[in-house]
Amino acid sequence: MTDMTNELTLNRTGGASAGDFIELLKPRVMSLVVFTGLAGIVLAPGHIHPFLALVAVLCIAVGAGASGAINMWYDRDIDAVMARTIKRPIPSGRVEPSEALGFGVTLSVLSVVVMGLAVNWAAASLLALTIGFYVFVYTMWLKRRTPQNIVIGGAAGAFPPMIGWAAVTGSVDMPSILLFLLIFLWTPPHFWALALFRNGDYTRAGVPMMPVVAGEAATKRQMLAYTLILLPVAAAPFFVGIAGPAYLAVSAILGLMFVGHAVRVLRATDDKPAKKMFGFSILYLFLLFAVMMAERLILGGWA
Numbered sequence: 001m002t003d004m005t006n007e008l009t010l011n012r013t014g015g016a017s018a019g020d021f022i023e024l025l026k027p028r029v030m031s032l033v034v035f036t037g038l039a040g041i042v043l044a045p046g047h048i049h050p051f052l053a054l055v056a057v058l059c060i061a062v063g064a065g066a067s068g069a070i071n072m073w074y075d076r077d078i079d080a081v082m083a084r085t086i087k088r089p090i091p092s093g094r095v096e097p098s099e100a101l102g103f104g105v106t107l108s109v110l111s112v113v114v115m116g117l118a119v120n121w122a123a124a125s126l127l128a129l130t131i132g133f134y135v136f137v138y139t140m141w142l143k144r145r146t147p148q149n150i151v152i153g154g155a156a157g158a159f160p161p162m163i164g165w166a167a168v169t170g171s172v173d174m175p176s177i178l179l180f181l182l183i184f185l186w187t188p189p190h191f192w193a194l195a196l197f198r199n200g201d202y203t204r205a206g207v208p209m210m211p212v213v214a215g216e217a218a219t220k221r222q223m224l225a226y227t228l229i230l231l232p233v234a235a236a237p238f239f240v241g242i243a244g245p246a247y248l249a250v251s252a253i254l255g256l257m258f259v260g261h262a263v264r265v266l267r268a269t270d271d272k273p274a275k276k277m278f279g280f281s282i283l284y285l286f287l288l289f290a291v292m293m294a295e296r297l298i299l300g301g302w303a
Ligand code: HEM
Pocket: 028, 029, 030, 032, 033, 036, 084, 138, 150, 153, 154, 155, 156, 157, 158, 183, 187, 190, 191, 194, 282, 285
């Protein structure tokens, strides 16, 4: 406790560093979000100037990070009682709440306006929708109210490939909706794996995550159901012509491994399988999109 008090005093007098503002952008989580946005650009039919592609990726990165900063501003009360989040810049006193809010709002507006002016307004509108969904629908409305919070609110994290796709095509098309669906169905097993071994945090903070409300067994059964539904959905990009045969094989292997993790979690009596499944969920999504992009870049289009 003394250590923590000293740390708070030190930090307050020291003021915020650039690193604190970078931390507000949740860079590690957002790196995969941006990667899926890049995939939308690579997989979309048509051409975009490489410089504009770079601008689009930067706008997705800045918009995603900015919404993370607003999330940290709104959630500063619960972040202060969860072990995983207590050292974040606001609860530890290094950044004032109003500074974080101003930072997040400014960068959100900037990312949308630059996307609209430099790339197109279809991508900018989807980016604005995504930021709004994460901030208003997930963070401010559902997160503290229902155990379905991440099922519905998770849609925010699934939009980036559609944003990237729209940056190239100016439209919303069926293959990009499929990429949305893939991430949408991946989110519950991704997040509930973490919630299972961070259950104490969410109980203390009064956040009604699924394991807190429905119990561990029911959560685990739902995780298995999502991994099973993911199998055909993850294969679908091959059948609509935006992914190749190597992708199809990899999606089946990774999908079965994901189901295997869910089965081990279902049977487990300790936290270890859930921790492993959380780590695997990230690798799963990263590899799926990496293979989809690599095959497209190496071999060209299929459609
Ligand atoms: C509503 C949907 C989601 C929720 C509630 C959620 C929740 C979380 C949480 C609580 C963590 C731990 C973060 C930390 O301790 O800093 C995490 C980690 C992570 N999430 Fe998610 N996530 C969601 C969607 C996504 C999406 C869509 C992606 C990417 C496409 C993603 C990628 C990651 C990555 C890469 C990490 C690991 C970060 C690290 O290395 O520490 N998440 N997620």
